Amino acid sequence: MNDSRPLNILQEVFGYGAFRGAQAEIIDHVTGGGDALVLMPTGGGKSLCYQVPAIARHRGKQGVTVVVSPLIALMHDQVGALEEAGVHAAFLNSTLDTEQYLFVERELMSGRLVMLYAAPERVTNPRFLAQLDSLHERGLLSLFAIDEAHCVSQWGHDFRSEYLALSLLHERYADVPRIALTATADDSTRADIIQRLKLEEARVFISSFDRPNIRYAIVEKDEPRKQLLRFIRDEHEDEAGVVYCQSRKKVEETAQWLSSEGIRALPYHAGLDGAVRQKHQDRFLREDGIVMVATIAFGMGIDKPDVRFVAHLDLPKNIEAYYQETGRAGRDGGPSDAWMTYGLADVVNQRRMIDESPAEEDFKQVQRGKLDALLALAEATDCRRVRLLGYFGEASSACGNCDNCLNPPATWDATDAARKLLSCIYRFHQHGGRRFGAGHLIDVLRGKSTEKVAQYDHQALSTFGVGADRSEQQWRAVLRQLIALGHVVAEGEYHTLALTDSARAVLKGGVEVRLREANEKPKRGSGGKSSRERGTRTSSKAAVEAMDLDTGAQQRFEALKSWRGEVAKEHGLPAYVIFQNVTLAEMARQHPQSLDDLAGISGVGAKKLEAYGRELLRVLEAV
Incomplete structure (x- = not known):
């Protein structure tokens, strides 16, 4: 050798x-x-x-x-x-x-x-x-x-x-x-x-940055924990996944809530005791079907091949972070999901973190540009994958395997609505030189008589009630997208709103604004029909089915997995280090009868053949 x-x-x-x-x-x-x-x-x-x-x-x-x-x-x-x-x-x-x-x-x-x-x-x-x-x-x-x-x-x-x-x-x-x-x-x-x-x-x-086995989906936030639970139950029940949250507190609360709902979820963040972090990581690597709820402290260098989904309950900092984190799904090449909930607060918080950081202004400017690219991906009405690959300089065509390709979002001419919203922010400044946040802005647009409206005499504004025909969620969607487009900024501790230079052209009617329609009440965590309803498969169980295993081969595959689990436990290693699922599936399908037959299966090297060959033949023969 x-x-x-x-x-x-x-x-x-x-x-x-x-x-x-x-x-x-x-x-x-x-x-x-x-x-x-x-x-x-x-x-x-x-x-x-x-x-x-x-x-x-x-x-x-x-x-x-x-x-x-x-x-x-x-x-x-x-x-x-x-x-x-x-x-x-x-x-x-x-x-x-x-x-x-x-x-x-x-x-x-x-x-x-x-x-x-x-x-x-x-x-x-x-x-x-x-x-x-x-x-x-x-x-x-x-x-x-x-x-x-x-x-x-x-x-x-x-x-x-x-x-x-x-x-x-x-x-x-x-x-x-x-x-x-x-x-x-x-x-x-x-x-x-x-x-x-x-x-x-x-x-x-x-190399190409494309991960064609990963389906990308980004949905509007509407009770995000319940959306996440629906997504896991509909698409990935009893499968391994990672859920990313921005704060340690949210990690622990989400893991606890998922556990109370019957999901085998564990928390992971830098504030946990080192022994607890190691224990949780070991369980994730060595057991099937664990969902790790984590901050970005978890993930780099994790080689677990059968992570079937990565979910984000908070917006990452930029596309590189999003790509790196979602890339932890489907390392084995099997069908997997990258799923994210996204709302107005995410946009505001990410911009605030950049603005309030102690970094130099040129660095902040670069980070704002990176965030803008991520927001454009989140608000896109065309193929997510085309946008994602385009960021890394790679040309591609519509993938047919992202939420926008599978369920093209409706768009509408929001020029008039955008002008009303921008005009309302402008009127605030004209009326008393003050700035206000999203909640008060939407109250004024919808004509709600609140204490704050009365306090600042905003019922007297010409924009009071001009948006009564739209719901609060619809206006939040309009504001979120106008922030993403760079026409509005949210500043300071209270996220008060101000117009940017580009808003002037919209107010004057020189720019058409087309936006995604707000999804009032997403019926599924995936933002639409489940994979079962679409007639497609995303689960690892389906991936095994796609390996074309007949009943006998399926029984051999399960026997091999059981044997692998015992060997992995004995060696103190994750099961996939012994053999990956795809190798076991090939053994189950081909049903090798000799060491020479085994040697021809992808993933069986000389040392593993010597160490495990006869035992593998015994397991296969016993089924």
Whole structure:
């Protein structure tokens, strides 16, 4: 097993017959000693882009690959998967005791390790750098792989200052190749990665950002927790998912409420005790059907392949964050959902957080532009996927698999309504120089005689009651969309409303305003018909059905899953690290009768065949 050719390694170690997309070109370039920046969507096979070169270069006597990874969970799972596949790998992090730590250091310095995973702050630690210096002098430092490379960019959605020090890897070990990888980066973030990591000479590989197995849906908020519950029950009952909330309090309240409604939900945020966070994360990774309710503290580096949905109860900061978070669904390629509720308060709160942050004005301006792009996606009446891919510079056509494609939203000529609303804000200022929030504005438009209306004599305004023909929810939808279009801003602690320069053209009648019709009472969490009513399937159960398993194959598949669960528990690993569902389904369908038959199934490498082959044949024979 010393063949260093990449395709042979792919087949022998990982059990796959061919590379996907740009993998072969990237791997050849890096194996040959070239630097690379790789942009590839979650689930696209980024890990193989450094793991195969690491194995090839180690077999070529070029030493260890150091993988810079920001999260402990990713280190544990990837090292476990590599060791299962017969590749000697280890990690250095705070979970190791002194004896374990020293053992890993000995393996590193001996040159026996193929890959070592470590956090950026450890990689740039003086003690560790001294060890790298020694390896380098002996010709045993093979490759640096910098995962989640967008963390180095101040323009990115997950900036981490410790990544900035990684530029020293080029300065200190100029002859050691580096590969930086990320699933999300717009033009400014890409430029930042290249500049800050000194990758000016690197080849840039950009794969398609499309995740065709993910269905995108964004619905108006109307009792969002109940909408979420309907969505889970209608589309993903007893399936794994992640629900993102903005605050820790909302995370805990939502998890508790879902649990009270019979959903197996767990909270996760940075304020929880570390042992509790680890316990909840382990359950999510190792058990079926857990819903993790979390802040953005959860998710990066989570390799669980069968997450069937990602839901947002609050608006993310920008499209990169949205794409990164939704990309945690369907890593196995099975049908999955990205679902989000969205309302006026989301727009106001995100703008306020930008405006009140201590950042420099140029940074704030960039963040406002990124938020505007996300709002445009949320308010879009055309294909969500076209908008999403267009943000990353990728042209596409209508996907037929997002809410707007499946249920095209009605639009209406809102020019007159927009002028009434803008005029009312203008009249407030003219009447007394004061600003007011959304609630009072809508009361005046609808002609409601409240104490506040009487206090400020706003029943005397010419706009009082001009919008009585529309409901409060309809006016909120109009205001939300006018804010998203940039004609109105909400400012200050009380979110009071003011007109922007662009509002003048609308008020003068020089601009037509077409808006989405407000959805008065969404009947389903998905904002329309359920997947069952549409005649489509989104669940993992349906994904298994789509694998074309007859009754006998289905029984074999369930037997294999049960066996896999026992092995995973014994090894202390998530089940998918042993074998993924798609591999088990292929075994169930083909019903191999010999080790040679098993060896031909995708996902069965040489080490796993040796370790589990006879046991797998026994399980299959017993059904």
